[in-house]
Amino acid sequence: MSDKVAVFIDGAYLDKVLQEEFNSPRIDYEKLAKWMTQGIPLFRSYYYHCLPYQGNPPTEEQKERFSRKQAFFNRIANLSQFDVRLGKLEFRGYKEGGTPLFIQKRVDILLGVDLVLMAAKQRITHAAIFTGDSDFLPAILMAKNEGVIMTLCHGVMNPPHEELWKVMDQRLILTEDMIQQMTRA
Numbered sequence: 001m002s003d004k005v006a007v008f009i010d011g012a013y014l015d016k017v018l019q020e021e022f023n024s025p026r027i028d029y030e031k032l033a034k035w036m037t038q039g040i041p042l043f044r045s046y047y048y049h050c051l052p053y054q055g056n057p058p059t060e061e062q063k064e065r066f067s068r069k070q071a072f073f074n075r076i077a078n079l080s081q082f083d084v085r086l087g088k089l090e091f092r093g094y095k096e097g098g099t100p101l102f103i104q105k106r107v108d109i110l111l112g113v114d115l116v117l118m119a120a121k122q123r124i125t126h127a128a129i130f131t132g133d134s135d136f137l138p139a140i141l142m143a144k145n146e147g148v149i150m151t152l153c154h155g156v157m158n159p160p161h162e163e164l165w166k167v168m169d170q171r172l173i174l175t176e177d178m179i180q181q182m183t184r185a
Contacts, residue, residue: 004043007033007123010131012104017155022179023058030079031182036128036153043124045082046114048107048160049073050089050125053100059150085110119143126155128172134161141167 009032018024033045033101055060076183077084079118087107095101104155115141118124127143130153140150144167152168154160156175 001122001125003040003126004123005037005040005123005126006043006118007023007036007045007127008115008131009033009047010047010107010129010133012107013131013133013154013158015049015056017158017174021155022156022176023133025182026184027179027182028184029076029082029125031064032117032130033082035124035178036151037172038054038128038151038172039170040126040184042081043118045079046111047073047076047082048085048087048111050087050104050107053089053091053102055091085114108133112136115139116142118141119146119148124148126151130154130174131141132158132160132164134164137167139162140164144169155169 011094011139018027029045029047033042051073052062052065054066056082058066073084073086087109087110088105089102090105115127115136119127119142125147125148128151128175129140144150149169150170151166151170152160152165153172153174156173159165
């Protein structure tokens with residue numbers, strides 16, 4: 001089998017890195033995926049996230065935020081060799097001080113299932129994951145056991161979990177120079 005790489009993007013982690021480290025630039029997701037492949041032919045890119053929470057009934061602000069995010073996800077899904085996988089954002093009450101608490105559900109398992117399935121079916125030889133979350137460790141270890149070379153892509157100020165960093169075969173840090181090359185006009 002010739003080399004093929006699948007790109008897996010944890011959208012919430014990417015949002016945090018872009019916001020906190022680079023002042024929320026508008027990036028070209030195809031260029032991000034190309035950087036993550038490191039020149040290995042792309043099998044497919046997968047983007048994982050959740051639509052914003054809407055109450056029942058939703059407020060006008062919630063409807064507007066939901067609509068904007070849905071349009072954004074549709075644009076990503078229309079990119080060449082991109083799939084969007086959506087989990088669900090659940091309201092879990094309030095933090096101290098009255099701030100609402102929302103939790104992403106299903107996103108991690110969607111990514112883990114996709115990674116393990118592609119590894120087990122030998123569709124890919126490499127996987128590049130943009131995340132910082134150690135919840136992916138079991139899936140990563142299974143993929144490595146199937147012979148997949150794993151690359152971790154991450155930010156600097158939002159470093160990945162130490163255990164995650166250690167098990168990866170290769171690591172790429174998103175820098176200001178890379179962001180400049182990926183920024184959309």
